[in-house]
Amino acid sequence: MSTPPIRLPAGVRDFLPRAAARRRSLAARVLDVFERWGYARIITPMFECADVLERGLGHDARAAAIRFVEPGSGEVVALRPDITPQVARVVATRLADVEGPIRLCYEGAVTRLAGERGQREILQAGIELIDAGDPGGDAEVLAVAAASLAASGLPETRLDVGHVAPARCVLAAAPDDNARDRITAALARKDRAGLRIAAAVLPDAIRPLAEALVGLWGPAETTLARAVALPWPAEVRAALDSLRAVLAGFADLADRPVPDLTIDLGDLRGFDYYTGVRFAGYAGGAPDAVLRGGRYDELIARYGRAARATGFAIDLEALAQAQRTAGLALPVTTAGVAVHGAGAAAFARELRAQGIRAVVAASAPTASWLRGAGFDSAALLDARELVRADETRRTLDTADVRALVKLLEENPCPS
C-alpha cells in the first residue's frame, strides 16, 4: 500500500507568519475594544458534552456540530460550532451568584461542518452582555460592534439593524412550514414578485404587511418611519418603538463620528436564536456579513438561569480576508536585526531587552533568511561602530538600532 499524501482535512488551514500576524493583530485589536468597554475575557473548552452544548444551539448550529465519542468516557462530545452557548452555560452555573449586568468576551476557534464558504475552522471573537434590558443593552452592544469594525481599519463598514418581530408576525400567520419557507426565502432575496405569490396564502390583514416588509430596508430613520406607518399589531408596534429607542441609545453611546446605520426588517438569515433586535456588520472587501449579533432572551434559561442577554460574534477570518482584499497592509511589520561578529550575543541581548527582535546570525540576511526568521526586513550588523560623515566614530548603541529598525519598518522590502 502506498503512503497516503501529506494533506489537511477540507476546510482547515495553516497560517504562515504573515497571515498569522494579521489574524493575531486583528484579535488583539478587537479584544482591546471589548476590554475598554468593560468586557472580561473568559476561555471555554474546544469540545463539550454534545447534549449540554446542544441545549444552546439553534437548528442550523446543531446540524453544523461535529460529534464524536470521547474514548475515555464513552460520552458523545461535540466540537463547539459557536461560543455563545458556552458563555450561557458559564453564566448560569459558575456565575450563578453574580448579579447582572455581566459583561464577558471571548476569542477562539470554532468548528463547523458546513460554514460559510465551505470553511470549517473559524476564528471568532465576541461579547455577551447578560441581564441588561433593552434599549440600553442593545444600544451598548451595537456601539461595541461599531467600535470593533472601526478597529479593523476596513473601509466602508456598515451595521445593518433589524428586529425579529415584524417578520415573525407575518410568518406566524402562514398556514404551514412550506409557506413559511417560501416567504422567508423571498424576503431574503428581496424578491417583490416572489413574495407577492408566496404571500397569497396569508390572511387579508397580514398580506399587505408581508408585501411591505420586502421593501423595509435602507437608511435607518426613513426606513423606520415607513415601518411605523403600517398597521402592525400591538406587539410589533412595541418592538418598533423599542428599536427606535435602541437607535437613539446607540447615537448617545457610540464612538464619534457616529456610524450610519441601515435597517433591514425582512432579513432573517442566520438569526436562529434571536428574540428581539438583531444586527449584522459588513465591510468593504467582505462578500458576506463579518459580524452577527442580537438579543437572545431565552438562551440562558436553557441552562437554568432566567436572564436576558444580547451580544455578537465577529468572524476574524472574514475580517482578515477583507483586509487583504481591500489592500490593507499588514498591521505590523516585523523588522529585526541579525547580529554578527565578536560580542554578537551580548549586543543581541541588549537589543532584546529594548524590545527589538534580534538574532545572532553568521551571514547577511537573504530574502529566504527573512522568511525563515519571520522578519519583513532585517539588517546585518557586523560591527558595533557608527561612522559619521565627518569621520567621527562611536560605538553603536540601542538607540541607533531602534532608529534603524524604525527605518526598516517604514521601508519594508516588497513582498
Next chain:
Amino acid sequence: MSTPPIRLPAGVRDFLPRAAARRRSLAARVLDVFERWGYARIITPMFECADVLERGLGHDARAAAIRFVEPGSGEVVALRPDITPQVARVVATRLADVEGPIRLCYEGAVTRLAGERGQREILQAGIELIDAGDPGGDAEVLAVAAASLAASGLPETRLDVGHVAPARCVLAAAPDDNARDRITAALARKDRAGLRIAAAVLPDAIRPLAEALVGLWGPAETTLARAVALPWPAEVRAALDSLRAVLAGFADLADRPVPDLTIDLGDLRGFDYYTGVRFAGYAGGAPDAVLRGGRYDELIARYGRAARATGFAIDLEALAQAQRTAGLALPVTTAGVAVHGAGAAAFARELRAQGIRAVVAASAPTASWLRGAGFDSAALLDARELVRADETRRTLDTADVRALVKLLEENPCPS
C-alpha cells in the same frame, strides 16, 4: 427520561475572567520572549488527518490522540496532542523553499487522552528552530527556554539538561524490551538498588556504565566531569563533548544573570522523539516539568524534508497553576470606572480613548457588579467635578481618572 445534568467532559474546563487573564498574560509574555528572539508565530489547525499527524508523533503521543471520523469526508482525523509535528509538516511542505535556519513559534490548545494529572486540554506555547546544528542551535533554544521561564515570574526556576546518547547506549545493550523497560524505570526513579538488579543482564563492559548512569545528575560542571571520566564508547564521548559545547554556548547567549543548569543523563521520561540534547524546565510550585524540549533531527524527514531541528514546548496551564501555588498575584489587575449621570456616555468614551476601561452604569459598583464586569476594582463617578481641599473646583479630566485607576490598581480589593 430525565434531562442529563449540565456538566463538562472530564479533563476540560472553563477559565473565568481572573483565571483567563492569568493564562492570557502568561501566553503574551512567553510569546513576546519568542518574538524578541526572532521566532515568528504560525497558527495550525486543531485537528488533522490522523495518518498525517501520526507520522510525527512518538509512541506515547499516538496513544494520546483523540481520533474521530470527520463526517464531511469520512476521513479519520485526530485532535492534535502536540503542535511540533504540525510545525514539522509546515516546514517540509509550505516552507519547503525556505532555507534554514527557520525560527517558528506557536501557542494554542492541544488535546490528550491521558495527559499529566489526568488533564486533557492543555494550553501550550513553544518554539522550533529548524536547520540549525549543534551546539549553536541547542544553545539558543536553551537560552530562549531560560528567558521564557524567567518571564513567568516564578521563583526557583531550573533547567535540567541531558543527552539521549548515554542511556540509549546502555539500553541498546539490553537483551529485550522487558529488560529495557526495567532499566528505564529504575533510571527514572534514580533507584540504585533496582538498577543493579535490572542491569545484571547487561554485558560486562556496559553494566558499570549503567550503574554509574543512575548517579549522573546534579550541577552541570561536576556532573559532566564525572560522566566524561567513564569509559564510554566513541559516539557517547562525542555526545558528551557536544553537550559541553552547548553549555558553553548557552552561557554566551543566555540573558544575565546566566541561570544555573543541572544535568540529568539518566532520565528518559517524556523524551520520545529526541535524538540529541534534551531538557526539561522546572519551577517552584509546579510538581512536574513545566517545559520540555530537545533535538529531534529525524522528525521533519518524516514529512519529506531532511532538516535538523530543536525546540521546546511550555505548558501554560502548569505555569499558571504554579503562579497560584507560589502566591504570585495576578500579573494584571483590571481597574475600571463606572460612569453615571449626565454626560456619562461622552465621558466614558473619552476614557476609553485613553485606554481606560469604562462602563456606563446606573449605580455604585458592588462586589458582585465587579465580578460581572470583570474588574478587580472600580469607582463610580457620578459627577465630573474635582473638589480640592481649598474648595476650588474644576472639571475632572482623563488625567485625573488615569491617576484614580492607578490608585485602584495599586490598592486592589481583597478577593
